[in-house]
Amino acid sequence: MIPTNMxxxxxxxxPEAAIKNRTQRENGRxxxxxxxxxxxxxxxxxxNCDRLGPRLVACMWDEVSDLEVGGFLxxxxxxxxSPSMGGIRMLPDITPTDIHNxxxxxxxxxxxxxxxxxxxxxxIVAEPDMPPGKRTELVRRFxxxxxRYRDIYVPGPDVGTNDADMKTIAIENGIxxxxxxxxxxxxxxxxxxxAAGGGLIIALERLLEIMSRLTVLSQFGQLKMxxxxxxxxxxxxxxxxxxxxxxxxxxxxxxxxxIAVNDIQGYLYDAAGxxxxxxxxxxxxxxxxxxxxxxxxxxxxxxxxxxxxxxxANNLLRESAFCFIPAAPVFNYLGVLPTEACSMxxxxxxSWSLIIEGANTYSPDPNRKASRIRMEQEVYxxxxxxxxxxxxxxxxxxxxxxxxxxxPTPANLQIPHKILGKRKAVDNWLAENAVEFSEIxxxxxEAGMALREKxxxxxxxxxxxxxxxxxxxxxxxxxxxxxxxxxxxxxxxxTAKDIMDPMPTVGIQAALAEAAALIVESRSNIIAVLSKDDxxxxxxxxxxITRATAEGLGEDNVENIMTRTVxxxxxxxxxxxxxxxxxxxxxxxxxxxxxxTVLGMISSDLLAQRYLLRLxxxxxxxS
Numbered sequence: 167m168i169p170t171n172m173x174x175x176x177x178x179x180x181p182e183a184a185i186k187n188r189t190q191r192e193n194g195r196x197x198x199x200x201x202x203x204x205x206x207x208x209x210x211x212x213x214n215c216d217r218l219g220p221r222l223v224a225c226m227w228d229e230v231s232d233l234e235v236g237g238f239l240x241x242x243x244x245x246x247x248s249p250s251m252g253g254i255r256m257l258p259d260i261t262p263t264d265i266h267n268x269x270x271x272x273x274x275x276x277x278x279x280x281x282x283x284x285x286x287x288x289x290i291v292a293e294p295d296m297p298p299g300k301r302t303e304l305v306r307r308f309x310x311x312x313x314r315y316r317d318i319y320v321p322g323p324d325v326g327t328n329d330a331d332m333k334t335i336a337i338e339n340g341i342x343x344x345x346x347x348x349x350x351x352x353x354x355x356x357x358x359x360x361a362a363g364g365g366l367i368i369a370l371e372r373l374l375e376i377m378s379r380l381t382v383l384s385q386f387g388q389l390k391m392x393x394x395x396x397x398x399x400x401x402x403x404x405x406x407x408x409x410x411x412x413x414x415x416x417x418x419x420x421x422x423x424x425i426a427v428n429d430i431q432g433y434l435y436d437a438a439g440x441x442x443x444x445x446x447x448x449x450x451x452x453x454x455x456x457x458x459x460x461x462x463x464x465x466x467x468x469x470x471x472x473x474x475x476x477x478x479a480n481n482l483l484r485e486s487a488f489c490f491i492p493a494a495p496v497f498n499y500l501g502v503l504p505t506e507a508c509s510m511x512x513x514x515x516x517s518w519s520l521i522i523e524g525a526n527t528y529s530p531d532p533n534r535k536a537s538r539i540r541m542e543q544e545v546y547x548x549x550x551x552x553x554x555x556x557x558x559x560x561x562x563x564x565x566x567x568x569x570x571x572x573x574p575t576p577a578n579l580q581i582p583h584k585i586l587g588k589r590k591a592v593d594n595w596l597a598e599n600a601v602e603f604s605e606i607x608x609x610x611x612e613a614g615m616a617l618r619e620k621x622x623x624x625x626x627x628x629x630x631x632x633x634x635x636x637x638x639x640x641x642x643x644x645x646x647x648x649x650x651x652x653x654x655x656x657x658x659x660x661t662a663k664d665i666m667d668p669m670p671t672v673g674i675q676a677a678l679a680e681a682a683a684l685i686v687e688s689r690s691n692i693i694a695v696l697s698k699d700d701x702x703x704x705x706x707x708x709x710x711i712t713r714a715t716a717e718g719l720g721e722d723n724v725e726n727i728m729t730r731t732v733x734x735x736x737x738x739x740x741x742x743x744x745x746x747x748x749x750x751x752x753x754x755x756x757x758x759x760x761x762x763t764v765l766g767m768i769s770s771d772l773l774a775q776r777y778l779l780r781l782x783x784x785x786x787x788x789s
Contacts, residue, residue, distance in 0.1 A: 168196075168227040169234040169291040171258055176225060179210045194230030195311055199223070212263035216530060218273060218653070219243040219285075222318070223262055226311040233300070235307040237290040238262045241318050242269035245653045245660070246276050249317060250286030251345065251564055253324025254308075254331070260289035263531070267497075268324075271528040272564070274649035275557035277656075279621045281568050286319045288312065294326035305331045306587075309338040322346040322356060322567045325495050329355045337592045341581050345567035350596050352575060352606040354566040354614050361614065363410025365562025365622050366491060366524050367418050369554050372626040373520060377552055379634045385550035389519065397422035398487040400516070402509065403494025404429050404456075407524045407560065409449050411491055412442045426485045428494075431457040433482040436473040483510035486517040493524035502540040512544045521545070523556035528642075535642075542640040552633075555645035558625040565621060566614035573610050579603065662744055663737035665773075666758045666766030671696050674703050674725045678714060681706050681724050692755045694764045695728045701762035704728035734759040735768055744768050 176185060176198075184207060190197045200207050200223040205215050208223060219242040227236030240262065241250045252272035255265070265287050273285025290308050294301075305327070312321065312335070322345045323332055335344040336351060347353030356362065374397075380386040392398075397419055401408045404427040412424045423439030434440055434456050448455045460475040483490070483499065492499040492509075500515060501508030529535065545551045579599060585591040596603065625648065632644040670688040672681050674695050684693055685708060697703040706728045714727040733751045735744055735758045748754065748770055755769035 167229060167231055167234050169236045172227065172236045172291040175261060180207060194228060196227050196229050197314065198225040213266045220266055220269065228307050228311065231307055233304055233307065235304055237288060237308060238265045239288045239315060239319060240265045240269040240286060242285040243273040244284035245656050246284055247282035248284055249320050250284035251276060251320045251567065252285060252287040253322045254288040254290060254327045255324040256290040256292055256294045256326030258291060258293045260291055265289045267529040268526055270530045271526050271557050274528060274646065275561045275564060277649040277652040278558050278625055279561040279565050280652055281564065283568065288321055302334055305334045306338055309335040313339050316343050320345055329357055337589055338587050340586065341575055345570045349607045350600060350603055352603040354569050354610045356563040356566055357406045360410025360414060361562040361566035362407045362524065362560045364414045365618050366411045366522050366559055367414040368619055368622045369522050369559040369626050370489060371418060372623045373554060376627060376630050379630050380552060382634055383637055385547060392488050394419050395421045399424050399489040399491060400426035400482060400485050400487045402428055402482055402492045402499060404449065408491065408493030409446055411493060411524055413446060416442055425487055426482050428479040428482040429454045429456050430479060432475055432477045433479050434459060434473055434475055435485055438472060480509045484514055484516050489520045489522060490518045491522050491524050496525060497527055497529060497534065498537060500541050500545060502544055506537055512541065518551050520552045522554045522559055524560050525556060527556045538642050539640060542642055546641055553641040554626065555641055557649065558629060558645050559622055561621065562618045565618045569610035569614045573606065573613060660741055661737060662735045662739045662758045662768055663765065666768055667772055669694050669757055669764055669767035671764060672724060676724050678711065678722050678724060678727065682711050694757050695724050702732065702757060702759055702764050704730045705732050737765055745773065
C-alpha cells in the first residue's frame with residue numbers, strides 16, 4: 167500500500183497518465199523510474215538536472231502490503247565508482263527533492279574522501295517512532311524494493327534509521343547489500359562508534375593547527391587562536407552526531423568546555439562547561455536530554471543553578487563560543503534575509519571564530535545555493551568566521567562504512583542463499599561464525615579510523631590553503647572545487663567497464679522469434695549471440711531481424727542471420743576511444759568483450775544521456 171503522503175505528493179506533481187504508463191510492477195512491488203532524459207518530469211518534483219546528475223530517481227512502493235511501504239531512491243552520480251553509497255532517511259514528509267539534495271551531498275562527500283563510490287540516498291516515507299515489530303517489517307519490505315538497485319546503491323543509516331535497520335536489510339538482501347551493520351555481521355557501526363562525530367573533532371584539531379594561515383586575509387587579521395583551556399564549543403543537535411562530537415572533543419581536549427547544546431525540546435547553557443558525561447548517559451537512556459536535565463537537575467534549585475535552560479532551542483545560536491557545531495538536520499542554520507526559514511538570523515547570532523558543519527547543509531537547488539552564498543558572505547567574509555563545510559568534515563560515517571567493502575567479506579561469511587530473509591536462521595548462522603565476524607569487524611574499524619584521520623586532515627589543509635590564496639573565494643566554493651576536482655579526475659579516467667550497461671544475450675541456437683522478443687523486452691537495439699561455451703559468436707540487431715523477416719527467414723534461428731564480424735570495445739577503452747569507434751564504424755552500439763566473454767554494452771544513447779550532454783553543459787557553463 168503506497169503511503170498516503172507519498173501518493174498525495176506524486177499525484178500533485180506528476181501527471182496521472184505518466185504515473186500509470188511509467189510504473190513498472192514486479193510481484194506487487196511498483197517502480198516509477200526517472201532518468202537524465204526526463205528533465206521535465208524531474209523538474210515537476212523540484213529536481214534540476216545538471217552536469218553531475220541525477221542518474222536515477224526511483225519512486226517505489228509495495229502495493230500488496232498491509233503496511234504503507236514506500237519511498238524514494240536517488241542515485242546522483244557514479245563518476246567516482248559504482249555502486250553509490252549513502253544513508254536511508256526515514257521521515258513521514260520526505261520528498262524526492264530532499265533525497266536528491268542529500269544524494270548530491272554524498273556525491274561530493276565521497277569525492278572529497280576519495281572513495282570509489284558514487285553518491286546515492288534513499289528515503290522511507292514513514293514516522294520512525296513505531297513499535298519495533300512493525301518497524302522491522304517495514305524496513306524488511308523496503309529492503310525488497312531496494313533489491314532491484316543493489317548493483318548501483320548500497321544503503322547505510324541516516325536520520326530515522328540505525329545500524330539495526332541495516333542488519334534487517336542485510337538479512338533480506340545479502341550481507342554486502344548494506345553498510346554500518348552491527349559487529350556480529352562484521353560491520354563498522356557508524357552510530358554506535360560515532361564515526362561522523364569523531365571526524366568533526368579531527369577537523370577541529372587540524373584547523374587549530376593551521377587556521378592562523380588565514381591571517382593574510384583582512385577579515386582574519388585579528389584572529390586569536392585559543393589554548394586548550396580556552397577552547398569552547400556549542401553544539402546544535404545533541405543526537406547521533408552531536409553527542410559523539412562532544413564526547414570526542416573532551417577526549418581530545420580534556421580542558422576544553424562544551425558550554426551549550428540543544429535538541430528539539432530546548433537548550434542548555436553553562437559558561438563553566440556542561441556535564442557531558444551525564445548528558446551522554448541521559449541520551450542513551452532517554453534520547454532527548456535538555457528537558458530531562460532541567461527536570462532532574464535544574465528545576466529544584468531554580469535561578470541558583472549555574473546551568474541555564476530555555477525552551478526556545480534556536481536561541482542556542484545566540485550564545486558565543488570559539489567553535490559552533492551545527493549537527494541537527496537543518497539546512498539553514500543561519501539566514502540573512504527576513505524571508506529565509508532558518509534557526510537564527512545572522513544579525514542575532516553569537517560571536518564565533520569557527521563553524522564545523524556536522525549537519526548536511528549542501529543543496530544543488532539554485533535558490534538554496536544563493537541563500538548559502540549570502541550567508542557565507544556575511545559570516546565568513548564580513549565577520550571573519552571560518553566555515554568547514556559539511557561534506558569535507560562529516561565524511562567519517564561513509565569512510566567507516568566503506569571499509570565493509572574495502573575489506574571484502576570472504577565467501578564463507580556470505581549469508582547462505584537458502585536462509586536469506588529468515589531472521590532466526592540467520593541469527594543462528596551468525597552465532598556460529600561469531601569469531602570470524604568479530605575479527606573482520608576489528609580490522610575494518612582500524613582501517614576506518616586511519617582513513618578518516620588522513621582524509622579529513624587533508625581536506626582541511628586544502629580548504630584553508632585555497633581560501634588563504636584567494637580573498638574572493640568563499641568556503642562553499644572552495645569546498646565544492648575540492649570535490650569536483652576529484653570527480654573530474656575520475657571522469658577522465660572512466661573506461662568502458664565503468665560506464666557499460668548490461669547486454670541481453672541469447673544462445674546461438676535460439677529461434678529468431680526468441681531474439682525478437684528479447685529485443686522488445688530489453689528495449690535494446692542489439693543483443694549478443696553466445697556460442698555453446700558462452701563466448702561471443704555474433705550480434706543480432708533490429709535491422710537483422712527486419713531484413714530476415716522481409717526475406718522470409720522468420721522461422722530460422724539466430725545463427726543464420728546474425729552479424730559475425732563484430733566491432734567491440736575492450737573494458738579498458740576510454741570514452742574518447744569508444745566515441746571514435748562508434749563514429750568511424752557508423753554503428754550505434756557495441757558489446758564490451760574480454761577474452762571472448764561479453765561483459766556489457768556501450769551505445770550512443772548511453773553516452774548521450776549520461777555523459778556527452780553533461781560535458782557539453784559543463785563546457786557551456788565554464789565559457
